[in-house]
Amino acid sequence: MLNYCELAASFCDKFNSFYKGDIDDYTAGDETYIKIKGKFSYTFLFISAVNHKITSYHVSHTRDVFGAVPSILEAIRTSKPDQVITIISDGNPAYQEAVHFINRKFDKSLSLKKVIGLQNLDEESETYRPFKQLIERLNRTYKFHIRPAYGFNSKNGAIALTILFVTHYNFLRDHIALDYQTPIQLDFLKELDTIQAQWAEILNRSFNLELTLQAA
Secondary structure (H helix, E strand, O other): OHHHHHHHHHHHHHHHHHOOOOOOOEEEEEEEEEEEOOEEEEEEEEEEOOOOOEEEEEEEOOOOHHHHHHHHHHHOOOOOOOOOOEEEEOOOHHHHHHHHHHHHHOOOOOEEEEOOOOOOOOHHHHHHHHHHHHHHHHHHHHHHHHHHHOOEOOHHHHHHHHHHHHHHHHHHOOEHHHOOEOOOOOHHHHOOOOHHHHHHHHHHHHHHHHHHHHHO
């Protein structure tokens, strides 16, 4: 089963990337801890503010700038050329360093807003706390789904489960805040009545997408 999940995840990763679509002007990001071989590692997640879709996921052994940079780059990958993107994070300095690096290296104009602590002790925290609460809820949902694993024996296993979680969250899971719609709605999935049929269709299209990319 684990081998099957890892194989399915390798295809679903392409599916997640290909069908991600546009992003909102505001995106919130955070890292949450997991365990790999008994040691703490971190999953970086970013979520789009309006449609609540996960725009980026990255598993890292550290919670520093080396994890933040690829996470933010993927989060903004499908933004429009003239779109002004605001990143909302906590006080982890890795996000500030990552934004500075990306703005200089890739000629972007990202801005960062920080939400500090549990109480609104400054105006910025009060204004952007709803976005921070959004990513905190996502982290709790993510941790709930990986809890049965009680840690991973390999980084590949952690990455595979994270990919499959994102596929389910973005394309298959109904959200109350979205009037019981999925964050990313695809017509070819709406036509299928069961979750099993939808998973099968995602895997089939993921495989065909992989073949197309290899032939390109």
